[in-house]
Amino acid sequence: MTTNHLISEIKKKQSFLCIGLDVDLDKIPQHLLQKEDPIFEFNKEIIDATHHLCVAYKPNTAFYEAYGLKGWRALEKTINYLNENHPNIFTIADAKRGDIGNTSTMYAKAFFEDLQFDSVTVAPYMGKDSVEPFLAFEDKHTIMLALTSNIGAFDFQTLSVNNQELYKEVLEVSKTWTNSENLMYVVGATKAEFLAEIRQIVPDSFLLVPGVGAQGGNLQDVCKYGMNDTVGLLINSSRGIIYASNKEDFATAAAHKAQDLQQQMAVELNDCF
Numbered sequence: 001m002t003t004n005h006l007i008s009e010i011k012k013k014q015s016f017l018c019i020g021l022d023v024d025l026d027k028i029p030q031h032l033l034q035k036e037d038p039i040f041e042f043n044k045e046i047i048d049a050t051h052h053l054c055v056a057y058k059p060n061t062a063f064y065e066a067y068g069l070k071g072w073r074a075l076e077k078t079i080n081y082l083n084e085n086h087p088n089i090f091t092i093a094d095a096k097r098g099d100i101g102n103t104s105t106m107y108a109k110a111f112f113e114d115l116q117f118d119s120v121t122v123a124p125y126m127g128k129d130s131v132e133p134f135l136a137f138e139d140k141h142t143i144m145l146a147l148t149s150n151i152g153a154f155d156f157q158t159l160s161v162n163n164q165e166l167y168k169e170v171l172e173v174s175k176t177w178t179n180s181e182n183l184m185y186v187v188g189a190t191k192a193e194f195l196a197e198i199r200q201i202v203p204d205s206f207l208l209v210p211g212v213g214a215q216g217g218n219l220q221d222v223c224k225y226g227m228n229d230t231v232g233l234l235i236n237s238s239r240g241i242i243y244a245s246n247k248e249d250f251a252t253a254a255a256h257k258a259q260d261l262q263q264q265m266a267v268e269l270n271d272c273f
C-alpha cells in the first residue's frame with residue numbers, strides 16, 4: 001500500500017488507529033480454546049468487529065512465534081484474511097528484525113513476499129546494510145525503531161553521539177540511505193514530549209506510535225507534538241483494545257474501546273484536514 005493510499009484511508013475513516021493483534025492464549029475467552037485454531041478465531045472476530053474503526057493492524061510476531069508452528073500458521077491465516085477481505089487496511093509485522101545484508105534480505109522476503117505484509121518493524125543497531133535490503137521493496141515500508149516506549153529507551157537511545165542523542169543520529173543518518181522514502185519510524189506514545197524535535201528531523205515521515213492504553217501514553221499529547229499536515233501518525237493500542245473483555249462479548253467490547261479512540265482521533269483530525 002502506498003503512503004497516499006494510507007492517507008486517503010485515514011481521511012475516509014477519520015481514524016489513524018492501528019490495532020495490535022498480540023494474542024496470548026492465557027488472556028483470550030475460554031470458549032475459543034475449544035476451536036481448532038483459537039488464535040486465528042480470536043483475530044478474525046476482532047477484525048470483523050473493528051475493521052471500520054482502524055486503518056492498520058499490527059500483529060507482534062513474538063505472540064505467534066511463542067506457539068511454534070501453530071502460531072506461525074495462525075499469523076499466516078490472519079494476514080491472508082486481512083489481505084483477502086480488507087485490502088485497504090495497512091498491515092504491520094511487528095518483528096523488529098535486522099541482520100547482515102544477505103540475512104536481512106531473507107527477512108524482507110519472509111514478510112513482504114511470502115506473508116505479503118505492507119510493512120515490517122526493524123531495529124537500526126546493525127546499520128545501513130542491515131536496513132537497505134528491506135527498503136529495496138517497492139510500495140513496502142520499513143518501520144525503524146527510533147525512540148521506543150519502554151523505560152530502557154533511556155539506556156542507549158538518548159546517549160550522546162556526535163553531539164546529539166543517538167535516536168536523533170539514527171533519524172538523520174537513515175534519511176541518507178537508498179530508498180529512504182520507504183522508511184517510517186517507531187516513537188513511543190510515552191515519549192510524546194520528544195515528538196516536536198523528532199518532527200524537525202523527519203517532518204514528512206509516518207510515525208508508528210505504540211504505548212497508548214496499557215502503557216499510559218496520551219493520544220492528545222502525541223497529536224499535539226507529532227501530527228503533520230498529512231497526519232503522519234499511526235497510533236497503536238493492543239492490550240487496551242483486544243482484552244477489553246475475556247467473555248463471549250470480547251469482540252463487541254474491543255469495538256467499543258476502538259471506537260472511543262477513533263472518536264478522539266476524529267476530533268484531532270479537524271485541525272489537520
Ligand SMILES: O=c1ccn([C@@H]2O[C@H](COP(=O)(O)O)[C@@H](O)[C@H]2O)c(=O)[nH]1
Pocket residue numbers: 020022060094147148149150186187188210211212213214215236237238239240
Ligand atoms: O517502542 C515500542 C515498540 C513496539 N511496541 C509494541 O507495541 C505493542 C504495544 O502493546 P500495548 O498492549 O498497547 O502496550 C506491543 O506489541 C509492543 O511490543 C511497544 O510497545 N513499544
